[in-house]
Amino acid sequence: xxxxxxxxxxxxxxxxxxxxxxxxxxxxxxxxxxQFDRVCREKIEEQIRYRSRAQAEAVDVFLKERTAILSAxxxxxxxxxxxxxxxxxxxxxxxxxxxxxxVDLGVIDQAGxxxxxxxxxxxxNVNYYLQPWFGEVMSKGIYISDVxxxxxxxxxxxxxxxxxxxxxxxxxRATIDSDVFQHIVRxxxxxxxxxxxxxxxxxxxxxRSRFNGTALSQSGxxxxxxxxxxxxxxxxxxxxxxxxxxxxWLKGTRWLLIITQxxxxxxxxxxxxxxxxxxxxxxxxxxxxxxxxxxxxxxxxRLQESETRMSELNAQLIQSDKLAAxxxxxxxxxxxxxxxxxxxxxxxxxxxxxxxxxxxxxxENLEEYRQSIRKIEEHVERARKVxxxxxxxxxxxxxxxxxxxxxxxxxxxxxxxxxxSRINNIEITTTLSEQLPIxxxxxxxxxxxxxxxxxxxxDAIGREGRIDVISRMEDGMICVDVADNGPGISEERQRxxxxxxxxxxxxxxxxxxxxxVSYDIIQKMGGTIRLKSGVGKGTTFxxxxxxxxxxxx
Amino acid sequence: xxxxRVLVVDDEEDxxxxxxxxxxxxxxxxxxxxxxxxxxxxxxxxxxxxxxxxIKMPGGMDGIETLREIKRIRPLTEVLLxxxxxxxxxxxxxxxxxAFDYLLxxxxxxxxxxxxxxxxxxxxxxxxxxxxxxxxELLRFPGRVFDQDKEGDK
Numbered sequence: 285x286x287x288x289x290x291x292x293x294x295x296x297x298x299x300x301x302x303x304x305x306x307x308x309x310x311x312x313x314x315x316x317x318x319q320f321d322r323v324c325r326e327k328i329e330e331q332i333r334y335r336s337r338a339q340a341e342a343v344d345v346f347l348k349e350r351t352a353i354l355s356a357x358x359x360x361x362x363x364x365x366x367x368x369x370x371x372x373x374x375x376x377x378x379x380x381x382x383x384x385x386x387v388d389l390g391v392i393d394q395a396g397x398x399x400x401x402x403x404x405x406x407x408x409n410v411n412y413y414l415q416p417w418f419g420e421v422m423s424k425g426i427y428i429s430d431v432x433x434x435x436x437x438x439x440x441x442x443x444x445x446x447x448x449x450x451x452x453x454x455x456x457r458a459t460i461d462s463d464v465f466q467h468i469v470r471x472x473x474x475x476x477x478x479x480x481x482x483x484x485x486x487x488x489x490x491x492r493s494r495f496n497g498t499a500l501s502q503s504g505x506x507x508x509x510x511x512x513x514x515x516x517x518x519x520x521x522x523x524x525x526x527x528x529x530x531x532x533w534l535k536g537t538r539w540l541l542i543i544t545q546x547x548x549x550x551x552x553x554x555x556x557x558x559x560x561x562x563x564x565x566x567x568x569x570x571x572x573x574x575x576x577x578x579x580x581x582x583x584x585x586r587l588q589e590s591e592t593r594m595s596e597l598n599a600q601l602i603q604s605d606k607l608a609a610x611x612x613x614x615x616x617x618x619x620x621x622x623x624x625x626x627x628x629x630x631x632x633x634x635x636x637x638x639x640x641x642x643x644x645x646x647x648e649n650l651e652e653y654r655q656s657i658r659k660i661e662e663h664v665e666r667a668r669k670v671x672x673x674x675x676x677x678x679x680x681x682x683x684x685x686x687x688x689x690x691x692x693x694x695x696x697x698x699x700x701x702x703x704x705s706r707i708n709n710i711e712i713t714t715t716l717s718e719q720l721p722i723x724x725x726x727x728x729x730x731x732x733x734x735x736x737x738x739x740x741x742x743d744a745i746g747r748e749g750r751i752d753v754i755s756r757m758e759d760g761m762i763c764v765d766v767a768d769n770g771p772g773i774s775e776e777r778q779r780x781x782x783x784x785x786x787x788x789x790x791x792x793x794x795x796x797x798x799x800x801v802s803y804d805i806i807q808k809m810g811g812t813i814r815l816k817s818g819v820g821k822g823t824t825f826x827x828x829x830x831x832x833x834x835x836x837x
Numbered sequence: 838x839x840x841x842r843v844l845v846v847d848d849e850e851d852x853x854x855x856x857x858x859x860x861x862x863x864x865x866x867x868x869x870x871x872x873x874x875x876x877x878x879x880x881x882x883x884x885x886x887x888x889x890x891x892i893k894m895p896g897g898m899d900g901i902e903t904l905r906e907i908k909r910i911r912p913l914t915e916v917l918l919x920x921x922x923x924x925x926x927x928x929x930x931x932x933x934x935x936a937f938d939y940l941l942x943x944x945x946x947x948x949x950x951x952x953x954x955x956x957x958x959x960x961x962x963x964x965x966x967x968x969x970x971x972x973x974e975l976l977r978f979p980g981r982v983f984d985q986d987k988e989g990d991k
Contacts, residue, residue, distance in 0.1 A: 619893070622941075622942045622943060623849055623852070623942065625942070625943040626849070626852050626942040626943035626944065627849060627851045627852045627855070627943075628943070629943040629944075629945065630851075630852055630855035630856050630859065630943075630946075631851070631855055633855070633859055633946050634855045634858055634859050637858075637859055637862050664943065668943055672941060
C-alpha cells in the first residue's frame with residue numbers, strides 16, 4: 285500500500301519533470317530543425333535561380349551576338365557579291381575568326397533555292413521553300429530555329445536573316461556549332477549531379493542532357509509549368525531524392541534553359557547540421573531522463589526514510605504515553621487492592637491467633653482451619669507480590685546517584701546468572717568496550733534492568749543457545765545490547781512486550797512486569813530500551829543511557 | 838520487650854479493629870483511631886510510644902498533615918508510616934518530617950512487630966538519654982526539679 289503510494293509519487297515526479305523539460309526542448313529542436321531547413325532550401329533555390337538566370341543571359345548574349353553578326357553581314361553585302369561562293373567562304377572565315385561557332389553559311393533566294401553554300405555538308409541547290417523556317421524568316425526577318433535534323437541528319441539549329449534588296453529579298457543562313465552551343469549551356473552544370481540543358485515549347489531537348497537524353501528526345505518536363513522570368517520547381521527523381529529545377533525562358537526564342545540540381549547533394553551540409561542537432565537533443569533527453577529518474581528516486585527515498593523515522597518516533601511516543609497511562613492506572617489499582625488485602629491478611633492473622641486459644645484446641649477440624657488460613661495467607665502473599673511488582677522496583681526509591689561502572693555491573697549480572705544459564709546449556713559471552721566512562725546512575729536499578737533482559741533471553745531460548753552481551757558507545761550514549769539466538773518475537777508481540785502483565789511464560793512463572801519496570805527505570809534515567817527481533821532471527825534488546833558525569837567529591 | 842503503648846491510625850475500620858486486637862493479644866497496649874483528628878485528640882489525653890499511621894486517608898487530615906501535627910505536639914513519639922500504594926515520594930517526605938520508617942501494605946504482622954520493636958527501642962534510648970541528661974542537670978542544679986515538674990504537668 286505504502287510502496288505503491290511512493291511508486292506513484294515517484295512516477296508523477298518523473299512524468300512532470302520530463303514533460304516540463306521536454307516540451308521546450310522539443311519546441312526549440314523542432315523550430316531550429318525546420319527553420320534551418322527552410323533557410324537552407326531557400327538559399328539553394330536562390331542560388332540555382334540566380335545561376336539559371338545568369339546562364340540564360342549568357343546564352344541570350346551568345347545568340348544575339350551571332351544574330352547581330354549575321355544581320356550585319358547581310359546588311360553590308362549585296363546579293364550578287366555574297367552569292368559568290370568565294371566571297372561567302374571569306375565571310376564565314378571572318379565571322380568564325382571574330383565570333384566563332386558558325387558551322388556553315390548559305391545564301392537562299394526568295395524562292396527557297398539554296399544558291400550559295402560553304403560548309404562541310406553538300407547542301408547546295410537544296411530548296412527550302414517548303415521548310416517551316418523559310419516562311420518564318422520571310423515574314424519576320426530574323427529567325428532562330430529549334431534544333432532539328434534537317435537534310436544532314438544531325439541535330440542542329442540555324443539562324444537566318446532576310447535582306448531586302450530593292451524588290452528582291454534573300455536570306456543569309458548560318459548553322460551554329462552544336463558542340464560550342466552545348467558547351468556554353470553545359471558550363472552552368474554543377475557538381476556531380478548538376479545538369480543544364482535547353483528544351484523547347486514541346487518539351488524536347490535542344491541540347492543534350494547530362495543524364496537523361498540526347499537532343500530532340502522528349503524530356504518529360506512540362507515547359508508550361510515555368511512562368512515568365514525564372515521559376516524553380518521541386519521535382520522528385522525516381523529514387524525519391526528531391527531535385528531542384530530552375531528554368532528561364534530565353535529572349536527571342538521559344539527555348540527554356542533548365543538547370544537541375546540534386547538537392548541532397550546541396551543539402552548534405554544541412555543534413556549534417558541537422559543530424560548534429562538531433563543528436564544533441566537526443567543526448568539532452570537522455571541526460572534529463574537519467575537525472576530526473578535519479579533525483580526522483582533519491583527524493584522519494586529520502587521521504588520514505590524520514591517517514592519511517594517519524595513513524596518510529598511516533599511509535600515510541602505512543603509507547604511511552606501508553607506506559608505512563610498504564611502506570612497511573614496500575615498505581616490506582618494497586619491501592620484499591622492493597623487495602624482489602626491488608627484487611628484479609630489481618631483477619632486471617634487474627635483467626636490464626638484465636639485458634640491458639642484453648643477452646644479450639646479440641647476441635648476436630650482445627651488442622652483443617654489452620655491449613656485453610658495458611659492457604660489464604662499464601663495467596664494473599666502472592667497477590668501482594670504482584671501488586672508490589674506492579675508498583676515497581678523503580679518506585680521503591682528515588683534513584684540514588686552513585687558512580688557506576690556499566691561494564692562492572694554487566695559482569696556482576698552475568699555472574700549472578702551463571703548457574704541458571706549453565707543448567708540450560710546457554711553460553712553467555714560478553715564483549716565490553718573499554719571506552720565506557722564511569723557515570724552517575726543507580727547501580728541496583730541498572731542491574732535490575734540487565735537482570736531482567738538476560739533472564740528473559742535465557743527463558744526465551746529455553747535450552748541450548750547463546751547470548752551476547754555487548755557494551756559500546758554510540759552517539760554520546762552508553763549502549764548495551766543483549767542479543768539471543770532464541771525463537772524471536774513476532775511483530776505483533778513486539779508492540780506488547782513492554783506492557784505490564786504481558787508474558788509468554790507459564791502462569792506463576794513470570795508476572796509480565798519485568799520489561800515494563802525496566803522500561804520505566806531506563807526512561808527515568810533519560811535513556812531508551814529498544815528491541816530488534818524477527819521470528820526465527822533471535823532478539824536483541826538495546827539499552828541506551830545518557831552519560832552523566834559524576835560530580836567531583 | 839518492655840511494655841509499650843501504640844496508637845494505630847487508619848480509616849479502614851476492619852483493618853484497624855483487627856490490628857488493634859492482634860497487637861493487644863501480643864500484650865502491646867494498642868488503641869485505634871479512624872482519623873487524624875481522632876488520633877490527635879487521643880494523643881492529647883494519653884502518651885504513646887509509637888504511632889502506626891496510614892499515609893493515605895480520604896477526607897479530613899491526610900497522613901502527612903497528621904504526622905506534622907504529631908511531631909509538633911509529641912516530638913519524641915516515633916511514627917511508623919503505612920502506605921497502601923506506591924506513593925513512595927510521600928513516604929520519603931514523611932521520613933524527612935521525622936517518621937521512623939515506612940511499610941508497604943499489606944504488611945505481615947511479624948514485619949510490623951520487628952519495626953515496632955525497633956521504633957520503641959529508639960524511642961526508649963532517646964528517653965533514657967533525656968532522662969540521664971535531666972539527672973545530670975538535676976545533679977548540677979538541684980533547684981530545677983520544681984521547674985521540671987511544672988513542665989511535666991502540661
